[in-house]
Amino acid sequence: MRKDETVRLCTLRTETGEDVGVSVPGGIATLSVINATVTTSYGPTLLDVIRKGEAAELAAAVASLPDLGVPAARDEPEFGPIYRYPPKLWGVGLNYVRHADDLGVRQPTDAPGSYLRPSSTVIGYGDDILLPGQSQRVTAEAELGVVIGTTCRDVAPENASSVVFGYTTVLDMTAEDAIRVNARHIPWAKAFDTFCSLGPWIVTPDEIPDLSAVRISTVVNGRTIASNQVSAMMYDPHWQVGYFSGGMVLEAGSVIATGTPGAGVIQDGDTVEARVEGVGDLRNTVRLDPGASA
Template identity: 50%
Template sequence: MVFEGQVYTVAAINEAIGADFATDVLGIIRNDETAGLSQALADVHGKIEGRSVADVSFAPPYRNPPKLWGFGPNYHRHAQDLGTVPPPNGPGAWSRAVRNLIGPEDEIILPPQSNRVTAEAEIALIIGKECRNITPEEAPSVIFGYTTMLDMTAEDLLRENLRYAARAKGFETFCSVGPFVVTADEIDDLQSVRIATKVNDEVIADSPVSMMVRDPYWLVSYHSQMTVLEVGDIIGTGTPGAGVITDGDLVRAEVQGVGELRNRARAAR
């Protein structure tokens, strides 16, 4: 947990107060322990030692989400970049194998099968309550929080045939999330949150959630019409713009109020 720029482990909190909170993010979500942990941290703050955020190496919030989903194109600009238009009845959707998932500072491996890989910054939703067939108005009640995502695409394969979306996005290391999870109550105005894709020092795209074709609550409802949403599911919401990445490039996804995610691209060896 992060408080005033310091990172505190749940294990240290448990030891300080004799508690038994889950020590992994997915367990905390499943057990609905956020409020209790926040109070516990407030009680022990100053009594246990934390570490500066700058001194901590982060992994993905968890490596075993029940489902890992993406949507797109969900911004008009990105659709134009791909030479298409957003589908009228809802964006395209795809799932990924959990093995695809990487975290902050891990390497994005550029596969030899593609000559044009792009990286896309997104705000991702984390489901906190199992649900099915919910309305957009009900969606806020099932969202645990938000994290930062980088979604990679072998764009030349996708342009060859849109039916290749699963392959174009299915290479290992093609989805990164983290380093932080921000609970839904910490975002005062979701529509104003800005998402930026950056490659090295270049800002590729920077847009607020309000520029989405379909807002996050609509996406949760839409997805719940297809399948049960499980606690811990991670859902990407689309990108305002994708940047081409090559060997050695530093890719950054910045989500206002949620955090910055950094990964470097490396050619497959």
């Protein structure tokens, strides 16, 4: 994709449901308006745009939007998650030394800690993170998310950029007390509803001139808990694409959360943020799950 065909994409909550948002000068244009204006049928969801390989055509259309007069969305958009049903949602654990120290465990040296999580964990910007009754210590962590753009398998790390659609921001929650009891509990500790916030933006790789220099920060109630660059990862994002595609199909739209520089304990009423430079800031509030048993 050429520099003049880069796009920043999100999902917006609208009065009639959800629509894809495209960043344009002065605001956000909705995909439904773009389709109506240029007589196209892109999408209709962001996952569809990725699966159908429409990004370059959409970016070219957006480049002509000022002449077409496509209106921008309201000044304070209501974001949804980038999409609600990622084909695969991989998480990577203990990819920074600091995070291994947080948990008091030894950092893996042969392969990263990893886990698949269900789509019921997915929320978006501004949604509530619900604290389950089964855990007394939940943590939140900021991560860079890699969005796969081409269904692939057995990708060599040096070729990973060819299958990456873009990058997003992730807030990843953990019932940390369960892991401290037994590391084998990690699938359970990561699988509670609302435990993975995605978005609000996906940016194409062209907008990230140096991926290794991207800084990821975990922020709780305005205080930075941990911050570090991609260059400090033990396993970089392209290596991870190769690892997770080894012997396994990564469908277009799959997301890999690449690991956190550090996690913060969250409690009812907290505001937690993931800040990924050049990609976007993601913010959620924390609430007790009203359905949790006492």
